[in-house]
Amino acid sequence: MRYEAPTTSKEAATLMANAKGKAFVLAGGTDLLVRLKSGAIDPDLIVDIKRIEATQSISRTANGFRIGAAVSGAAMGNHSALTKAWPGVVEATNLIGSDQIQGRCTMAGNMCNASPAADSVPALVAASAKVAIVGPNGRRSVAAENVATGPGKTSLAKGEFVEAITLPKRAPRSADAYLRFIPRTEMDIAVVSAGINLTISAAGVITKARVALGAVAATVLLVPKAARAIIGTKLDDKALAKLAAACEAACKPINDMRGTIEFRTDVAGVLGRRAAKIAYQRAGGK
Amino acid sequence: MAGVHVSTTINGDATEFVCHPAETLLDVLRDRLGLTGSKEGCGTGDCGACSVTVDGQLVCSCLVLGAEVSGATVDTIEGMAVGNKLHPLQERFIEHAALQCGVCTPGFLVAGKALLDRNPNPTEEEIRYALAGNLCRCTGYDKIVTAVSAAAKDVRKQQNRKKR
Numbered sequence: 001m002r003y004e005a006p007t008t009s010k011e012a013a014t015l016m017a018n019a020k021g022k023a024f025v026l027a028g029g030t031d032l033l034v035r036l037k038s039g040a041i042d043p044d045l046i047v048d049i050k051r052i053e054a055t056q057s058i059s060r061t062a063n064g065f066r067i068g069a070a071v072s073g074a075a076m077g078n079h080s081a082l083t084k085a086w087p088g089v090v091e092a093t094n095l096i097g098s099d100q101i102q103g104r105c106t107m108a109g110n111m112c113n114a115s116p117a118a119d120s121v122p123a124l125v126a127a128s129a130k131v132a133i134v135g136p137n138g139r140r141s142v143a144a145e146n147v148a149t150g151p152g153k154t155s156l157a158k159g160e161f162v163e164a165i166t167l168p169k170r171a172p173r174s175a176d177a178y179l180r181f182i183p184r185t186e187m188d189i190a191v192v193s194a195g196i197n198l199t200i201s202a203a204g205v206i207t208k209a210r211v212a213l214g215a216v217a218a219t220v221l222l223v224p225k226a227a228r229a230i231i232g233t234k235l236d237d238k239a240l241a242k243l244a245a246a247c248e249a250a251c252k253p254i255n256d257m258r259g260t261i262e263f264r265t266d267v268a269g270v271l272g273r274r275a276a277k278i279a280y281q282r283a284g285g286k
Numbered sequence: 287m288a289g290v291h292v293s294t295t296i297n298g299d300a301t302e303f304v305c306h307p308a309e310t311l312l313d314v315l316r317d318r319l320g321l322t323g324s325k326e327g328c329g330t331g332d333c334g335a336c337s338v339t340v341d342g343q344l345v346c347s348c349l350v351l352g353a354e355v356s357g358a359t360v361d362t363i364e365g366m367a368v369g370n371k372l373h374p375l376q377e378r379f380i381e382h383a384a385l386q387c388g389v390c391t392p393g394f395l396v397a398g399k400a401l402l403d404r405n406p407n408p409t410e411e412e413i414r415y416a417l418a419g420n421l422c423r424c425t426g427y428d429k430i431v432t433a434v435s436a437a438a439k440d441v442r443k444q445q446n447r448k449k450r
Contacts, residue, residue: 001306001307001308002288002307003290003307003308003351003353005353005354005356026351026354029349029350029351029354030331030349033310033331033348033349033350033351034330034331034349036308037310037329037330037348038330043308046307046308046351048351048353048354050354072343074343097331097419098331098334098418098419098420099344099397099400099401099416099418099419100331100334100337100344100345100346100349100397100419101331101346101349101419103340103343103344103345104343104345104346104349104350186415186418187418187419
């Protein structure tokens with residue numbers, strides 16, 4: 001196995017594209033090293049992208065925030081402007097693992113690991129996040145919901161890797177929230193999760209919303225029907241009931257040791273409702 | 287093997303080593319540098335026995351490649367005491383008998399120090415969350431939390447003395 005730590009994205013893409021055998025990107029390593037040691041993967045090349053400047057920082061641009069692919073969960077939590085603008089995205093990312101894991105884990109890695117239960121992904125999908133992908137043929141931008149295509153599978157082609165994730169500029173009175181169900185208080189994988197992002201008018205009426213669910217299908221689901229259920233409302237009980245019903249209807253979960261189909265479906269509605277209330281309150285709604 | 291040559295700073299000392307590209311920082315510390323204080327419990331980032339800081343950031347050294355720490359500053363349990371003077375956390379762990387077999391202890395101490403460095407006045411809940419990445423299979427956590435809480439008091443006293 002070869003280890004390379006290039007300093008430019010172009011160099012990284014070239015290394016990945018020209019690799020003979022299996023090449024893997026290393027960002028935080030909290031998934032990759034576990035798979036490496038268990039023998040689940042046998043790389044010929046590991047490309048560490050942490051030495052590339054474009055992956056290292058959180059920056060505020062005219063269009064919102066740009067979060068480099070190597071930025072850790074801990075670094076996001078320490079960034080007060082990002083936390084203020086996108087509390088849901090940050091709280092979702094900060095739920096991944098322990099402090100030790102937070103010191104290394106990244107949203108980009110969480111997304112490319114392509115688990116349906118990835119904590120940061122429903123929040124990113126709800127946030128309309130865009131993913132900046134670099135490859136041997138240049139750059140492209142993909143919506144967060146179009147990166148994972150199934151458990152462990154992504155739409156990235158050979159040689160491509162995520163350089164950064166961008167969050168759009170915030171309209172006034174906007175906020176997001178993320179909730180997950182786990183049977184313990186922390187250090188666990190989501191059985192069901194929900195991310196909600198919304199904007200309200202000065203009068204408290206929801207003008208825009210996006211709802212995403214995790215761990216209830218092969219990929220994170222964007223649920224436009226659930227969003228439509230609350231747009232135009234002040235999140236009254238009727239709207240919340242419609243939102244919950246739309247969340248439940250969108251679920252296509254599996255039975256496994258962590259939850260049954262019935263349980264996951266029911267909890268998806270509950271979490272959708274609760275996350276919506278939190279986001280609404282954070283946006284200034286009463 | 288194509289070895290990777292790495293220059294780094296470990297516990298304040300400039301250190302160089304050559305390692306296999308797939309070798310973890312934990313294996314480098316233990317098997318190449320003789321720093322066996324960091325332990326391998328699970329090897330998958332769940333137990334925290336291998337906790338160290340890299341550039342001040344608490345991490346599991348079993349989930350870091352040795353090759354990655356080129357140019358970085360690594361601090362391990364071996365650097366916690368200053369000469370023969372134990373860190374307050376180490377003293378309080380002894381006083382409160384916050385260990386039995388001791389395998390998890392270096393990790394708890396390193397994680398405890400990372401907490402107190404950023405928050406010298408943690409609540410019990412904050413201590414428990416900060417140590418959620420460290421597992422102990424014999425003593426139980428109450429004594430560990432008590433010891434960290436007592437050490438936090440010591441650290442605050444030291445800081446107040448410095449201010450005066």
